[in-house]
Amino acid sequence: MIARLLEFTDIADEVRHFVFEADCEQLDFLAGQFVSLNESIDGKKITRAYSIASQPHGNIFELCLNRVEEGKLSPRLFDMQVGDCIEMQGPLGYFVMRRPASDSLFVATGTGIAPFRAIIKDHLPKDRDHQFTLLFGVRHESNLMYREEFEKLASHHSNFRFRPTLTQPGPGWKGSSGRVQTHLAELIGDRRDIDVYICGMKAMVDDVRQWLKTSGFDRKRIIYEKYD
Secondary structure, eight states, X not given: OEEEEEEEEEEETTEEEEEXXXXXXXXOOOTTOEEEEXXXXXXXXXXXXXXXXXXXXXXXXXXXXEOOTTOSSHHHHHHOOTTXXXXXXXXXXXXXXOSSOOOEEEEEXXXXXXXXXXXXXXXXXXXXXXXXXXXEEESSGGXXXXXXXXXXXXXXXXXXXXXXXESSOOXXXXXXXXXXXXXXXXXXXXXXXXXXXXXXXXXXXXXXXXXXXXXXXXXXXXXXXXXX
């Protein structure tokens, strides 16, 4: 398939939100899945997988990508203009809500927020009987991608909590600080009957998984996806 760029918006330092249109009538996927984008660079086919940051909606899908200067594909994607096209495959992937749903904690850092944006927006209207909490860690307040969206969702849905945390907070920050790992005990408490979804860089994902395992969580309740 071919994906055509419809629009893009810079949402944080070196982070861009892309809106693509696939050349099909309906792009069937589950919130949390990914697409692979392909480009020939210096005579070699480069393929990278990116989580979809939007819920299913016709043939439209959205991505949240950070520019990696030494990367092969991300600089090329950041050079794309509206109307440009790129080859795509998918959607694929198993990082989706388990059924039946349970009360859940979503743990994200950086652009690991992408699949959770899709999952939360897709499932909040469907699973009103379950409590969802999003723990989102970044360095600076300006890096809190989709902050207004999540705050609005939290204000309109009593079963959704949004907990951002900064590792390098500014003097005016009044929210949580520190790595996401430091807030797990508070948010989970004594409960071991919830699902925990984790997405971000390998070190964070491994740390959170280890904490959950040593705290008595069933491995089946730990669902994760690593970005490196």
